[in-house]
Amino acid sequence: MNLEKVVFGFFIVLAMTLNFGFFIGDIDNVSHHHVYELYAAIIVSLIATVLKFGDRTQLGAILLSTSLAADLQLITAAILWAAMEGQMDSAHMMVYIVSLSGGALMANFVSVILLISETITQRR
């Protein structure tokens, strides 16, 4: 067992689960989606991205790109939230934010699948 691997797997899975936690619920119901959950999802996703830096293998490259895709959508959602607050119907705004986080969820999902597939192909 390797602590580095534990941390690596932890952050990747946590990024996905937090993202999922934010995403789940009625898409236009503001009370189903907490801002701190999005915040946590962004932070964890960023950390996961940095952890993936510097792996030169093909798998490492794909892992990094899925993370970058997730970051892009989560940060766009956060910017939208910050910029549109008070200027737009909150239910309407929430639809945009949650759908963006749904996109990020897909990317995080792919990332976790890759991680699992790599683990399974390793014989030891």
Added chain:
Amino acid sequence: MNSILFMILRRLRRPLILIIVSFAIATMGLTLMPGVDDKGQVWYMTIFEAFYVISYTASTIGFGEVPHPYSQAQRLWMTLSIYLTVIPWFYAVGKIITLLQDVSLRQAVTAERFANNVSKLQEPFFILCSYGQSASLLAKILDEKNMRAVIVEQNQERLNELELVDSKNRTLSLCADAKLPESLIRAGINNPYCSGVVTLTDNDDVNLAVAVSAKLMRPNLCVIARADRVDIAANMASFRTDHIINPYELFGEQLAMRVHALGTYILHQWLTGIPGDTLPPPENPPRGHWIVCGYGRFGKAVVANLERENLTTTIIEAMPDLTECTQCVVGSGTEAETLIEADIENACGIVAGTDNDINNLSIVMTAKALNPKLFLIVRKNNRDNSTLFRKFRADITMQPTDIIAHECLAHMLTPLLAEFLTMARSQDNQWANNLISQLVDVVGETVPETWAVTIDAKKASAVNEYIDSGMIVKIENLMCDPVDHEKELKLVPLLLLRDGNSTLVPDKDTVIVYGDRILFCGTYDAKTAVPSYLNNSRTFNYMMTGVEVPDSVIWRWIKNITVN
């Protein structure tokens, strides 16, 4: 560039994570701290506002307390945040700056940039594996001749010299050990435009290593290597190194050539000279008794070659045991006694051939004082001493590095030139003198251009069409001026290579057949004019017949009318 980006990212992993975590904690905490606005109401920052405040705090910009003056709780948290975020921020900035100044990273960047530039080269180039005295001269001549060179040199100081040199083209250079195959690959040995590798370091092992790796990577690539030791030269020959240059033997040979065939020597120097230089002045060493000072590798080659010319020699050597010199006057030659002992009064010439420039100058100065009629040949080792040698004005100043450079050039310009020069050496002096006067009549005294023309379907399609249609093309047809066929281009055919047989200075009436290779020597204008007709049937037709055939239908029609 890719690998470098990843290297930077990997090294920045720790500072980046530190920044993310510290910002996350500070931002999060700030949103949780209750504030009181001017109306006495409790308010909380949004995440965006908190992130904004933390961002300008961490980067020490500090806009103050927005949107309302902070409460005690918020100030408490801000105090904590300052220490929490500013330190990782500076840590990361410091790390980035250290990384940019990192020697290995900068080397990686320059190497990568160099390899990139080399791979972009779209014209033939040579790889020079050193930038010493001969290689720098070679690089200069190549540059003058508009040929590209890529330099791999281990010593950064020498490369700095390269940057100061005035050159027409940018010469690419890399500070690396040429012995490593990696360096050769970076220098573009696998590039299809690479036409040869030249290794001229004064270290035989390096030259050997470069020659071996070059031959392994590209067996058909032309490799020119310097070898000072005989066993290394034999080793190089065993894996078919194309040209092996032994500067000592070369020096001796050239000296012998000067003694017995000055014309041939001048022809050699002239054809491989720097463009713009003039014909070297003829200095004919006298025949008689010679004194050779220094019996090292140079001295040995000189003595061997002089004796082959049936000239008698007396050797002056300071350390006869070391140099295996059986019959010699012991001494350095710099003092009058040794020179008198060597019978300087009755000698006709002296060769000061030690590896010390100051001693060499001292020898010839003393010798000249003792016998003013002596023919003085002095060896110049270091180019930095040029001023002294110019001041002294010996009859012949021979510099090994120059000789090496000229010899390399003969092989690099075109393989046919090397072939021509080898054949020219077996001709007598009269022949060479005649050829020189013939060349001077046509191209003048400045160093001419030499180039090869191959008559085949690809490189000379117009000429080939003519031959195919059964017509006779002679060499003199190729020498017409494509602008005015009455005139001749300023060029002379030096060599004709047909089916492996070569003819020196072919006759102008020689009929050209398919596959012929001709070496021309001429002015720069002539060199640029030749390609204009080789592949252009219309121009070539004009040169053959003197008639301009109209191209367009209307002009043909008009011409037909006027003729009828």
